[in-house]
Structures are given as C-alpha cells and as structure tokens.
Amino acid sequence: GAVVSQHPSWVICKSGTSVKIECRSLDFQATTMFWYRQFPKQSLMLMATSNEGSKATYEQGVEKDKFLINHASLTLSTLTVTSAHPEDSSFYICSASSADTRTITYNEQFFGPGTRLTVL
Amino acid sequence: TQLLEQSPQFLSIQEGENLTVYCNSSSVFSSLQWYRQEPGEGPVLLVTVVTGGEVKKLKRLTFQFGDARKDSSLHITAAQPGDTGLYLCAGAPQGGSEKLVFGKGTKLTVNP
Numbered sequence: 001g002a003v004v005s006q007h008p009s010w011v012i013c014k015s016g017t018s019v020k021i022e023c024r025s026l027d028f029q030a031t032t033m034f035w036y037r038q039f040p041k042q043s044l045m046l047m048a049t050s051n052e053g054s055k056a057t058y059e060q061g062v063e064k065d066k067f068l069i070n071h072a073s074l075t076l077s078t079l080t081v082t083s084a085h086p087e088d089s090s091f092y093i094c095s096a097s098s099a100d101t102r103t104i105t106y107n108e109q110f111f112g113p114g115t116r117l118t119v120l
Numbered sequence: 121t122q123l124l125e126q127s128p129q130f131l132s133i134q135e136g137e138n139l140t141v142y143c144n145s146s147s148v149f150s151s152l153q154w155y156r157q158e159p160g161e162g163p164v165l166l167v168t169v170v171t172g173g174e175v176k177k178l179k180r181l182t183f184q185f186g187d188a189r190k191d192s193s194l195h196i197t198a199a200q201p202g203d204t205g206l207y208l209c210a211g212a213p214q215g216g217s218e219k220l221v222f223g224k225g226t227k228l229t230v231n232p
Contacts, residue, residue, distance in 0.1 A: 006162070032218050043208060043225045044163070049218060093162050097218065107151050107212035109220060111162035 006112030023094030029074035030096035126223030149211035
C-alpha cells in the first residue's frame with residue numbers, strides 16, 4: 001500500500017516553455033501533498049505544501065507564480081513550472097500523506113519516483 | 121528552526137562490515153522516519169519510530185529512537201552492495217506540523 005506515482009519520469013523542454021508534472025496517490029487518499037526539489041548529491045528541499053481544495057503554501061524563496069501547484073482531488077496534485085529556464089533544471093519529487101491514521105502513521109510521507117527536468 | 125544533524129555524510133565500506141548512521145537534534149520530534157533513496161528515484165520509507173526508546177528491526181537494519189525523541193540511529197549489520205544508497209532521516213516536529221525536517225543524508229557505498 002501507500003503508492004505514489006509521478007508523471008512524467010523525465011522531460012526535456014526549451015527555455016520559456018511550461019512543464020506540468022503530475023503526482024498521484026494510487027491506493028490512498030492524500031489529504032496533503034508536498035513538492036520537493038533535489039539537487040545532485042543533496043537532500044530534499046521542500047518547495048510547497050498543498051492540501052486538497054485549497055491554495056498551496058510555499059516555502060520562503062519559492063516563487064509561487066513560477067511554480068504553480070494545483071491539488072484538485074484527494075489523489076492528484078500537479079506542479080507546473082512556468083516559463084522554464086535552465087536554472088530550473090532539477091529533480092522534482094512529490095510526496096503524499098494522509099490524515100487517515102487507520103492505514104498510515106501520522107506524518108509519514110510516501111514519495112513518488114521523481115521527475116528529472118532538463119531545460120535547454 | 122528545527123534541524124536534524126545527520127552523520128556521517130559519506131560512508132564507503134566493504135561488504136560484510138557493520139555501520140551506524142546518526143541523526144541528532146536539540147528539538148523533540150513526535151515521530152521520525154528513515155528513508156533510502158537510490159539514484160534517479162524517489163525516497164522509499166524504511167521505518168517510522170514514534171515512541172522514545174523504541175527499537176525496530178528490518179532484517180539487517182536496526183533503528184532506534186532516543187529516549188527523549190531528539191535523536192535516532194540506523195545500524196546495518198553485515199552490509200551488502202544492495203544496501204548502497206542515500207539514507208535520509210526525517211523528523212515530524214511536535215505541534216502538529218505536517219512538514220518533515222530532513223537531515224542532509226548519508227551516502228553509503230558498500231563495495232563487494
């Protein structure tokens with residue numbers, strides 16, 4: 001149980017274009033989803049937290065107009081990188097957690113496989 | 121700001137050796153998770169510890185949560201090349217925050 005998928009697994013785009021990344025919880029309802037960015041050989045950097053049906057909460061220094069997050073349902077969140085530039089190239093990972101403690105310990109996060117974004 | 125100091129940052133050992141990874145903080149956590157991440161993939165949850173002094177075993181991996189819930193350790197016995205990866209500890213702050221505080225990770229390489 002507690003499987004999270006992410007699509008696409010990798011994407012290459014031209015500078016100035018927008019890229020959408022999907023994160024889905026496959027076998028549980030995710031009340032909260034998180035978006036992280038990871039640089040090579042480093043730990044995870046939290047970008048934003050999103051709850052279903054409400055606006056995402058962005059971490060300090062993360063541009064909300066550049067990284068648009070939508071959490072339309074309890075199983076789907078999307079991250080759109082708008083007007084992407086080479087410095088946005090990175091490994092983006094989502095995670096999901098649930099308030100249903102019958103199946104998931106509170107605060108446990110389950111991660112997707114990540115999306116490698118390369119902006120040319 | 122709560123921090124989790126994870127050590128060592130890098131560890132390269134021979135197959136069959138034992139190792140311990142530490143995560144320490146001055147803050148109390150309501151729970152602590154350990155993840156393993158392989159290159160190009162997302163972190164995979166190994167264990168969650170919740171109770172102070174708790175010890176959990178997962179085959180050759182032993183996880184311990186400090187009595188005061190401020191620190192944790194991961195001990196691997198007889199390491200194998202398949203244990204190679206980035207190990208991350210992540211603490212859930214007291215007070216109900218949904219966000220996890222991550223350590224910087226330990227890059228483990230087990231050589232055959």
